[in-house]
Amino acid sequence: MITVKNAFILLMVLAVTLIAQPLSAVIRLPRLVSDKMVLQRDTELKIWGWADSGEKVTVRFQGKHYDTEANQKGEWSVMLPPQKAGGPFVMEVNELIIRDILVGDVWLCSGQSNQETPISRLTDMFPEINVSNNHMIRHYKVPTQNSVEDLKETIAGNAVWHSAIASEVMSWTALAYFFAQEAYQKYRVPVGMLVSSLGGSAIESWISQEHLKEFPQLLIDREALDSLRLVRRDKGAGKWMATDVDDSDWSTIQVPGNWRTNGMDVNGVVWYRKDFEVPTSMVGRHAKLYMGTLIDSDSVFVNGCFVGSTAYMYPPRKYNIPAGVLREGRNNITVKLTANSANGGFVEEKPYKIVGDEAEINLVGTWKYRVGMNLNExxxxxxxxxxxxxxxxxxxxxxxxxxKDYKIKGTIWYQGETNAGHPQGYATLLESLITNWRELWEMPEMPFLLVQLPNFMKKQMQPSDGGWARLREAQLQIAMNVPHTTLAVTYDVGEWNDIHPLNKKAVAHRLFLGARKVAYGEKLVSSGPVYKEMKIEGDKIILTFTETGSGLTSKEGVLKHFAIAGEDRKFVWANAVIKGGRIIVSSKDVAKPVAVRYAWSDNPEEANLCNKEGLLASPFRTDNW
Incomplete structure (x- = not known):
């Protein structure tokens, strides 16, 4: 029989036992590694996070466990072997449980505002969005974090994964939604869309400093930045208020008085120190500290004990020194004085003293000082x-x-509007971005699906040039010359008066055709005609093409938006006809033609050259003017 006394003893033993057990350290995971995540199939997977140094970590997934421990920095990671598509699954990381995990294909979506157009804007055009009910496609929007000065190890914010069911789909971005739907319908494999984009962003914002070396105006002077940080750092912070600071090499200064009077050209922080003796009647007892008026802000310490602070110059400083702070023998007062735009110092004809019940200590006279931070430098x-x-x-x-440690299938890049005002160099920047990201993910053949800029702004009645035309050319150049890239031509689905056209479904379809070829290895026609070469025959120019599919044709009647020019470089609208798999271009106004342009304007919406698969030809020019 258990008596009350025995029960009490048993409870005490249990309590002591529990106290003696080391508490498991808190395991932290990246935001991406969370409920509803999609992991990339058929490749090694890194699961990583943070814990106390030396903490044992066990990851359990699919009936297996993977053990590691946190390093001295508190970082840990394990590698999971390639996984087959499927789910939902559960993962355990020590005491943490991650639920509803899918394994499939993960696509990184980046660029600017057309990449992050919210799905809610498209519900009138595509009402089926309102009844979306697909648990097998997921979406994660990386919160904005612009960090010009430093690499960040973690993403910002508290974003979560969303599935494409009606109650969550309005959190999606439009292009990602339609691409994921089409990919899932084709392969019946879970799809994760990882959207990291920002409206109005320029391409150079998305490229590392190392890969911007051809553009010195975009580089940060790292030496200057590091030096500036040192200048802006208060060297005395957390240290110079201590009683045992060696101030033997500090300079001396008279108090009261200001910095300039004492020959100090300082804009920042100056630390003041003074040793003093305490009368027996004040030892261990409460006292009042009068620090007159200081310019601008101050923090005051007595024997290392913080006694008060004032944020600006005008209030008189009256601080309490608690009982037990003042002691026999040597005592110390330290003042951290900050003045960022004024002549710092101690205002004259004000009281600077410590007052006790029976005595007081005069603080006027010689102090020691050292500059903690001088922004003038x-x-x-x-x-x-x-x-x-x-x-x-x-x-x-x-x-x-x-x-970078989250494995992906490939990247969808939709950007260029911000750079269209200065398209020179865009091709080099885009190639640098692709190289940069492939190196970062250690995927030298990472598929890149590029969206060519759509039509925008008012149509021009005569042949014209424009930044959007030249940027489209740069995008085509990269798609043709960089392996494992593809280009979705979209100059027929834009809106002349809206830089954010709504028909993202058509764009997603064209992107997915490219993905089927460069990412999934299918043999299919995924591109419209691409200009190859020209030949001049009298008053005509003969054009040949690649990517013609089943043959060249036009949408809706005769070919439009071809222009031709002679040596005067003045383009006029031209007649263009398809003959024998080639296009013959001419104009009665140009007897000796030397160059042709097609769909070469900011808004070439009437251009209609395509292949019989219905895919539009990319805009092009035969000149280099």
Missing amino acids: AGKYVKRLANLKSAGSGLYNGMIYPI
């Missing part, structure tokens, strides 16, 4: 960092680098 570095706001890499640092 920052000017030369700030000048060298004048391009900090326009430099590249900010979104790469904050929104791409932190997700």
Whole structure:
């Protein structure tokens, strides 16, 4: 029989036993590694996170466990072997449980605002969105984090994965939704869309500093930045208020008095220290500290004990020194004085003293000081960092680098509007971005699906040039010359008066055709005709093409939007006809033609050359003017 006394003893033993057990450290996971995530199939998978140094970590998944421990920095990771498509699954990481995991294909979607157009804008055009009911496709939107100065190890915010059921689908971005739906319908494999994009962003924001070396105006002067950080750091913070600080090499200064009177050219922080003796009647007892008026803000310590702070210059400083702080022998008072735009110092004809019940200590006279931070030294570095706001890499640092360990199938890139005003160099930047990301993910053949800019702005009545036309050319150049890339031509689905056209379903379909070829290895026609070469025959120019599929044709009647020019470089509208798998271009106004352009304007919406599979030809020009 258990008596009350025995029960009490048993409870005490259990309590002591529980106290003696080491508490498991909190395991932290990246935001991406969470409920409803989609993991990339058929490749090794890294699961990573943070814990206390030395903490044992066990990951359990699909009936197997993987053990590791956190390193000295608190980082840990395990590698899972390639997994087959399927789910939902559960993963355990020590005491954490991650539910509803799918394994399939993960696509990174990046760029600017057309990449992140919300699905809610499209419900009138595509009402089926409102009754979406697909649990097997998922979406994660990486929160904005622009970090020009530093690489970030983690993404910002508290985003979560969403499935494509009616109650969650409005959290999706439109292009990602239609692409995922089509991919799932084709392969019946779960799809995860990882969207890391930002409206209005320029391509250089998404490229690392290392890969921007051909563009010095986009580089940050790292030496100047590091030096500026040192200048802006208070060298005394957390240290110089201690009683045992060696101040033997500090300079001396008279209090009261200001910095300039004492020959100090300082804009920042100056630390003051003074040793003093305490009368026996004040030892261990409460006292009042009068620090007159200080310019601008101060923090005051007595024997290392913080006694008060004031944020600006005008209030009189009256601080309490608690009982037990003042002691026999040597005592110390330390003042951290900050003045960022004024002449810092101790205002004259104000009281500077410690007052006890029976005695007081005069603090006027010689003090020691040392400059903790002088922002006047920052000017030369700030000048060298004048391009900090326009430099590249900010979104790469904050929104791409932190997700590098999350395995993906490939990338969908929809961007260019912001760079269309200065399209020179865009091809080099885009190739640098592709190389950069392939290296980051260690995927030298990572598929890149590119969206060519759609038609936008008012139609021109005469042949014209434009930044959007030249940027489309750069996008085509990369798609043709960089392996494992594909281009979705979209100049028929834009809107002249809206930079955010709504028909993202058509764009997604064309992207997926490219994905089927470069990512899934299917043999199919995924591109419209691409200009190959020209030949001049009298008053005509003969054009030949690749990617013709079943043959060249036109949408809706005669070919449109061809222009031709002679040596005067003045383009006029031309007649164009398909003959023998080639296109013959001419104009009665140009007797000796030398160049042809097709769909070459900001808004070439009437251009209609395509192959018999219905895929539009990319805009092109035969000249290099």
